[in-house]
Amino acid sequence: MVSYVDLRFLMGLQLRPVIDVLDSTYRSVLIPNKNVTIDESLWAFKGRHQALQHNPSKRARRGLKVYKFCSSNGPEAGYMTAFNIHKGQDHSKFPASMKAIDNLMEKVELYDKGYQLYTDNWYSFPTLFHYLQARKTSAVGTVRTNRQGMPSDLQESQGQIDFRSNNTRMLCLQWVDKRPVTMLSTAHTSKVITLPPNRQGVERSNPEVVACYNNGTKGVNLSEQLAQSYPATKKTIKWYKVSFYLLDMTTKDY
Numbered sequence: 455m456v457s458y459v460d461l462r463f464l465m466g467l468q469l470r471p472v473i474d475v476l477d478s479t480y481r482s483v484l485i486p487n488k489n490v491t492i493d494e495s496l497w498a499f500k501g502r503h504q505a506l507q508h509n510p511s512k513r514a515r516r517g518l519k520v521y522k523f524c525s526s527n528g529p530e531a532g533y534m535t536a537f538n539i540h541k542g543q544d545h546s547k548f549p550a551s552m553k554a555i556d557n558l559m560e561k562v563e564l565y566d567k568g569y570q571l572y573t574d575n576w577y578s579f580p581t582l583f584h585y586l587q588a589r590k591t592s593a594v595g596t597v598r599t600n601r602q603g604m605p606s607d608l609q610e611s612q613g614q615i616d617f618r619s620n621n622t623r624m625l626c627l628q629w630v631d632k633r634p635v636t637m638l639s640t641a642h643t644s645k646v647i648t649l650p651p652n653r654q655g656v657e658r659s660n661p662e663v664v665a666c667y668n669n670g671t672k673g674v675n676l677s678e679q680l681a682q683s684y685p686a687t688k689k690t691i692k693w694y695k696v697s698f699y700l701l702d703m704t705t706k707d708y
Contacts, residue, residue, distance in 0.1 A: 489526035572670035592641035
C-alpha cells in the first residue's frame with residue numbers, strides 16, 4: 455500500500471511534467487476574448503492527499519480542487535486557457551480566492567489589457583475588484599453582503615433595485631427577484647434592460663449587470679459539460695486517477 459508521503463511524491467513526480475506541458479499548450483493555442491471567467495471544479499478522488507477538499511455543493515463532494523480559467527463567450531466559449539490544481543494551505547498576503555485569480559491572470563498574461571472577469575460570490579469582494587481595477591481589468595460577480603467593504607444599508611424590496619457606487623465607479627447593486635441577488639461590478643451602472651420574451655411569450659426586465667453576469671459565467675459550466683460527454687475516469691482510489699481528468703480536459707478542448 456502506498457503511504458501518504460509516497461503518494462504526494464508520486465503525484466508530483468509522475469504528473470507534474472504532464473501538467474506543465476498541458477498548461478503551456480492551453481495558453482499557446484488560443485488567446486481568450488475580452489470576457490473570461492474563473493471557477494473551481496472538484497475532481498472526485500477517494501485516496502489520500504493533503505489537498506483533498508470537501509464541498510457538498512459539488513457533484514463529486516470530495517476530491518482535488520482545480521481552478522479553471524475559461525473564455526466566456528464567442529466560438530471559443532468554454533475553452534480552458536489555464537488551470538491550477540489546489541495544493542493545500544499556502545500562506546500568502548492575499549486571501550485564497552484572490553490569490554487563485556491573481557495567479558491565473560499572471561499566468562495567462564491578461565493584466566493591463568482591458569479584460570473583463572466574471573466571478574461568483576466565493577471570489578468577489580471590494581478589495582479584489584479594486585485590485586483588478588488598478589491592473590486595468592474590470593470585474594463582475596455575485597457577492598455576499600457580509601464581505602468586508604460592502605455597504606450595510608441595502609434595502610430588500612420585491613421587484614425593486616437598490617444600489618450604491620463609489621468614486622472609483624464600483625457598483626454594488628441588490629435586486630430582489632425570487633430571492634435577493636447582490637452584484638458587484640466595475641463595468642456597469644444600475645441600468646435596467648428588457649430581455650427577449652421567454653417560452654410563455656412574457657417580456658421581463660432585469661438589471662443589465664445581472665443579465666451580463668448570467669451570460670459571462672457560462673464558460674466554466676460549458677467546459678464541465680463537454681468534459682463529461684465521454685469521461686475516461688473510472689472509480690478507483692489509485693493516485694493516477696488524476697491523469698484521467700487531465701485526459702478529459704484535453705479531449706474536450708481539442
